[in-house]
Amino acid sequence: IRAELPPAFIYEAFSAVLSRLAALLQDGQPREVLIVHQQILANGLRRAICQRFPALPAAAVTVGSFFALDRALQWEGDLHFRGEQDFHAYLQAHPDAIVIGDALLARAVPEPFGGTLLDLPHFALSGRKAPMHPSRTPEYAKNSISN
Numbered sequence: 001i002r003a004e005l006p007p008a009f010i011y012e013a014f015s016a017v018l019s020r021l022a023a024l025l026q027d028g029q030p031r032e033v034l035i036v037h038q039q040i041l042a043n044g045l046r047r048a049i050c051q052r053f054p055a056l057p058a059a060a061v062t063v064g065s066f067f068a069l070d071r072a073l074q075w076e077g078d079l080h081f082r083g084e085q086d087f088h089a090y091l092q093a094h095p096d097a098i099v100i101g102d103a104l105l106a107r108a109v110p111e112p113f114g115g116t117l118l119d120l121p122h123f124a125l126s127g128r129k130a131p132m133h134p135s136r137t138p139e140y141a142k143n144s145i146s147n
Contacts, residue, residue, distance in 0.1 A: 013120070014045055017100055018052055020118050024098055025053060032094045033061045034079075036087070036101030037120060039069050045100065045120070046075075064090065084108050091115070 025031060033049060033056070035042040042063040050058050063069075064079035064087070081087045088110045091097065097115040099105065106117050 013041075014048055017045070017118050017120050018048060021049065021053070021098065021100075024116060025056065031056075031060065032097040034064055034090065034094070034097050034099045034101075035061070035120075036064045036066070036081075036099060036105060038067055039063060039065055039073055043073060043075075 021033070035045050037045070042065065046058075046061045046063055049056065049061050058075075059077060062077050062079060063075065064081055066081045066083075066087075069078060069080045079086070079090060081090075087105075087108055091099070091110060091113055095112075095114050098118060099109070099115060100118045100120050102121055103117070103119040109117065
């Protein structure tokens with residue numbers, strides 16, 4: 001099974017996250033990265049992270065979701081959070097993790113947490129949309145259709 005996001009969308013939606021991640025990883029310390037989002041988008045970001053940061057082991061980048069996970073698209077270690085207690089358990093086991101997800105998740109992060117939360121909007125959580133590349137807007141599509 002192959003499920004992907006358009007490269008233009010990946011660039012636009014993930015560029016800020018990848019820049020902030022680069023700043024956090026420049027110290028060379030081993031870090032765990034948890035992407036909490038819907039599975040297809042999270043898998044796309046994981047691939048982008050693995051390509052941009054080849055020194056970061058792929059096993060250090062985990063996808064977690066409060067929504068359904070398709071087993072055919074899961075990597076070993078991916079997590080289905082059935083509730084906040086599962087999310088808390090992960091954060092307690094990985095207290096210095098970098099968590100990429102909607103800013104609304106900050107309300108579910110237990111104290112103390114020594115890691116970092118990087119915002120990646122998730123419409124189903126906060127109602128905020130990730131930025132969209134201009135080529136994906138209705139105006140662009142309408143103006144690019146030729147007869």
